[in-house]
Amino acid sequence: MNQLRRTFLKLSGAALALGAGLLKTTGEALAAPWNKAAFESKAVADAMKNLGAANLIDSKDIIITAPDIAENGAVVPIAVTSKIPNTQSISIIAEKNPFPLTSTHDVAHGGEGYVSVRLKMGQTSNVRAVVKADGKYYTAVKEVKITIGGCG
């Protein structure tokens, strides 16, 4: 009897461990392409670091199209146009959001250096675009004033 109980416990323990292992690996496999570290950074500097963006160069060739004053922080239309040749990726950072990095867009195969999205913003903040081109990082900033926050 006792022996049976032991084997049962052993087996169920093994099954649990196996299940946990499986869950973990599938979770990772899904999350791998998604830059978890950068998206979960709470400070702009950490997000930049996890994005791999260093030695940022201010650029006038990045145009951020956004309202000066957005009444509803839940829907803030932002468009970023990069005129820098060989633009590889465009990231958008809302500096005062709880998690500043909002999105990265990798451009390839004839995609133009242009993206347009709608962000949620908690409060008035700078919106920063980081553009990667030829391995270098360029940046531009625009302030958007928020009347009603859109987080929470």
Added chain:
Amino acid sequence: MAEPMKIRATLQGDVADVRILIQHPMETGQRKDAKGDIVPMHFIQSVVVTHNGNIVLDVQWSQAISRNPFLGLRVKGAKAGDKISVTWTDNKGDKRTDEVAVAAPS
């Protein structure tokens, strides 16, 4: 299953202007429901846009993108009738793919 996307691709010269509207709640994980319980995160993490099978835009999003997200992009060297296909995947593993043909300018 997820609602179909609205995708519009219109030719302007040799550039296709693509506009995508996705139906998705995009929960941030910070909002509380009427009972005061936190609504779990549920948001689109990845959107892949292809033009005739080549990836033109590979998007990673956080929960800071608005509900029912909009995505606009431009594709160089497109012709009328070219296929634009969009696939999104959210943090729960749900996904959906829709395809349209590039329309000639009207």
